[in-house]
Amino acid sequence: MNDLIAVGLDGSAESVAAAHWAAREALLRGVPLHLVHAEEWSSPRAVPVPTADVRRPWSQALLTEAAEALRTAHPQLDVGIRSIDGRPAAVLAHVAANAGMIVLGSRGLGTLMGFVLGSVGMAVIQATVRPVVVVRASEDAVPHPVSRHASRDLVVGIDTSKPCDALLTFAFEEAARRACALHVLHSWSPPPLVGYGGAYEPRIHAQLEMSAKAALDDVLGPWRVKYPAVAVTSRASAGHAATELVDRSSEAGLMVVGRRIRQSPIGAHIGPVAHAVLHHAKGPVAVIAHA
Template identity: 75%
Template structure:
């Protein structure tokens, strides 16, 4: 695998914001930035072939102009560009396989155009095991001091009842790079039968919450020992995980969530919590694949 950050560009405001975020991430990691555009160039039946040539020239000009702007803002950043002829989801997933991370634009709920969070963006997330970061146009695309990310804390959502090492590894490493605090959230639901009486006893509720918090702290111990410089704020709360993450992450620099790797083509490849966070969170969202 090449050490580089890849970013998809389709001309939208969301994808432009994604390229700026990716440039800052590449600087943070000390790796090159790879800008890509993927599109099927073949002209539809009945349309003249030159239509494809016009689109191809437009894509190359867009890539070159964006790369030049990033080089001007970040002289120390190495940037290269490439345009692909093929289905965007498949091509971008292939690009992701050769990168540390791929960054795409996201318009959030209801979008189906381009490779913002719609059919293509979701397909890339499902198709690659590399980290995928989705960035909104509202994310500040202007260069920050020293060309770095804004000084904002990170948030990671974990389910401690399932393996979450890959998600925590990414979150702790990213927080260490940024020298910022890491908020860790584990949201849990009460057992169905408990809700018929015992759950309404504040003593029982407090005991359950204390038990969940203790379990979360146990999970975090080895990571805190590995990353002693990362300040950790851990919270275990009763509630819907997606709602909690979206609310807590409104001012975060990055929200980190996971998705289980599914070998079968049947069934959901992106869980409901991650799906909801991707569609509704305002902050950039990193999706980490794990077993």
């Protein structure tokens, strides 16, 4: 069941952008695309809830119109539609479990406040181990050719001190599929005493930087061998990982970040770096769950 891409569609500009992005990704992978609409109808006690006979034609029209637009733009695309009653977060998380990827829209608030993923998108990311891609309402809604979808480079952020095989597998396979370059970023934190006395000396800082770059190259070595056709650049820099990734997001065709699969006392979470990138990156973001 993983040989398909699912997209959550609610009629918003963001979800339409997500559908067009997902359509091009499905064509690159040679898999079907499923458009899914999920909605839980409720209202104050005094206001009657629309019956299923009223809701179903509206949902069906929404999905049918979107599917027809995608088929017109991409005649070779296999598009399926499905409307499900239920809480969107729970429905989409269930759909994601049976898909190779799920694509969602994200609402933009401008350059100062960035973007809002929303409770549904956040809940889906926390609930599934499948790749989740978040798309902005931008030029990605325009039905341009697949080749343009694949033209811009990929950027992935990794932590060399922890396992990241799932993250690198996704990034390298996606770059190979798109025939584009892959930029791998690693941000490292200087020791606590750097900035005080002799520890601030440029020579020491340069040595630390060289050590971080060497560790990054060691991690990437086997992947360069496994994917020789992928042009890879790597950079290790001192600073905050989220800041570095967000700064690079405007030039990336896809930003790839990881989410550790772990539970906190208050439930699953996605980590501060992924959270910041999801809310402030300027282009599509893929979140990859890994150990």
